[in-house]
Amino acid sequence: MGNKIEKNRLDQTVIDKLMEETGLEREVIIAWRKQFLMACPSGKMNRKNFYKFYRTLRVESDEKVKEIANFVFTAFDRDSNGKIDFNEFLCGYAITSLGTMRQKLDYVFALYDKDKNNSIDRKEMIRVISAMYDLLGKPKKDYPPERCVEDVFSLIDVNNDHTLTKDEFIDGVLKNPYLSDIISPFNE
Template identity: 35%
Template structure:
């Protein structure tokens, strides 16, 4: 596992898996497939016209992309929402060599913008739009929100350690060479040496964004998945 640009590892894992989910559900093929059933698309527009128009205005997706994403989402989630257990099971299939449950918990909370313990289609595409097509500022805000577990506006060492342990647990045997038990704490210390400019023991959103924007590795990593849709 390469730890250059440590601050974006969690976000890259998010995007990589979301791309796999899109591929599995047929989203990527469908968006570029002109043979999509127009009648089905129109039925979805009639079913949720206001929501689709709102999401087109609020996201970076076109109406056609939203229609196809909605079709796939409803096929896999007929109830229209995803609870945390289902979300964890989706994530677990991509990391059979490790335990993804803890990381999936943090990610679920980051996507659950209205904090109602379920992910709707709106939650899904709003987050996906930021991760795939958002501005640098939007992506960094999203990343900070993921790390800020208790949503108090600060990243503490305890929060960052929880995230890093979850990543190590999820990657499991994929890490080579095998990592020592103290590795997560070591990388948290590196994170704070770099980010905590005033040495007050917490990282603010301003410190986080300023430091990330000055790091070429981080900026480069944020562009890896910009053209997947």
């Protein structure tokens, strides 16, 4: 039992690194760590555990949260091992909540790039935008996800190859800030 407590304790080096990467204070990191370990004592969350934890952070209905939680899990799982450790969670959370627009867009890109091939196609973007519409309770008939995606691609697919690289995506949204309201679930 003592070993488990020691195993789950953060040493000062890790805390210092997380403070640097997230901009969060030591006490905030420790508080998040406690909450994370209460939700997942092993220190690693699989998709199912993440959904349960993510659900506690959202007020929307289960069905609205489930699909977007799937996309967020994929974005937070930076090493693609099917589990999110505390560092991945906290860095993802801090960036998507407190980061610069460029940092947030980097995560949004990962959210859309479902197959992790370093580009986004229309199909990937339609799936995420549809899920966000559901999450936000936005009627799809007013501005269908397919039309939204066509508009986004016509503005930022610089080389017209029907895919968006990370640079095209981030630079395009930064040059057209109103797009971030349409395509990012991490806006204030």
